[in-house]
Amino acid sequence: MFVGIVGSEFAPALSHFGVEESDLPVVVVHGNANADDKRKFKSSLLSFTAESIAKFVKEASEGNAPRWVKSEPTPSDNSAPVKIVTGNTVQDIVLDETKDVLLEVYAPWCGHCKSLEPVFESVALAFANEPRVIIAKLDGIKNDFDLHPVQGFPTLLFFPANSKTPRPVQGRDARTLINAVVSNSAFQNLNVDADALPKSGVVPQALAAMFPALEEGVLALQSYVMYGPITAFHFVAGAIVMFFGFAVVMLRSGAPTPTNSAPAAAPAARAQAPTETTTTAAPVSTSEPLSSSDVTAAASDTSAATTGSDEAGSAGLVQRKVATDDAAAASAAAATSPKKKSSKGATKKDA
Secondary structure, eight states: OEEEEOOTTOHHHHHHHTOOGGGOSEEEEEOOGGGTOOOEEEOOOSSOOHHHHHHHHHHHHTTOSOOOOOOOOOOSOOOSSSEEEOTTTIIIIITOTTSEEEEEEEOTTOHHHHHHHHHHHHHHHHTTTOTTEEEEEEETTTSOOOSSOOOSSSEEEEEOTTOOOOEEEOOOSHHHHHHHHHHHOSSSSOOOOGGGSOOOSSSOHHHHHHOHHHHHHHHHHHHHTOSSHHHHHHHHHHHHHHHHHHHHHHHHHOSOOOSSHHHHHHHHHHHHHHHHHHHTTSOSOOSSOOOHHHHHHHHHHHHHHHHHHHHOSHHHHHHHHHHHHHHHHHHHHHHHHHHHHHHHHHHHHHO
16 A cells, blocks of 8 residues: 655644654555555655655565564663563564563553553562563554554553463453463463562451452452542442441331222222112111002112113212112102001091
């Protein structure tokens, strides 16, 4: 691929190709990305003519031009526990066949990389007296790195001695990273300084000695979620208080009472009311039997009330009440009628 950059207004392109504004004008040739060709070539032309540009592109495609790597300047002092790797020193440090290398590829703006920094420092201190192990880091934004695909930050890779095939490492706490180095190392009996392991600052030392898993759990919590021991302590304490508070509230609230029992009793009472009222519609007086017309009228009223209750819900209740009143009136009239007949009969007898 041939790319021509014509001005400093293409700042993102300049950063991607590793070109400084002072390098302009410049010609950069990249390898074929589809063929996984990571090579880069940057020209040092003094004159930009069609012939000179074509000549440089041909030399780059044939591999005759010097390969160019985007890289930060090599640090003059690299004696810190965590070694600094640049694009130009990957071959010398990471691919050293005599050393085990644990490499972190990071980005300066990555929050997870910042939280991992003290953990990585502790791992480096644990291997500070082991010359066969190197703990290193590389800025994946400012330096080219084509030994393994980097799809996110941080990316942790282990390169064992005598076999430089990268092995991804998933741990984020110091003990897990140290165990990854020891278990994948090409050497035996590595010198690991256990006193250099990080302390959470939350678990007392006596308790941590009795229960190492407790200390490791707090360290993992600090590495994955939090950024300091005080914050992690508050997080754990708050979770415990919330749990016991919820338990106390549930115990004090007691068993829930059913809410549908009272409404169920009301329809039953309403259903019994028409039956009781209907039975009171029978003749009160037994001095004389009712006439056939009175019995027919009472039965008709009762039948109409029953039919109304079957046809509708709440409206049927109103109809049954009206029918009950009518039946009561008919019953009262029936009770009065025999007395009148009885009085007439007595008059005739006396006469």
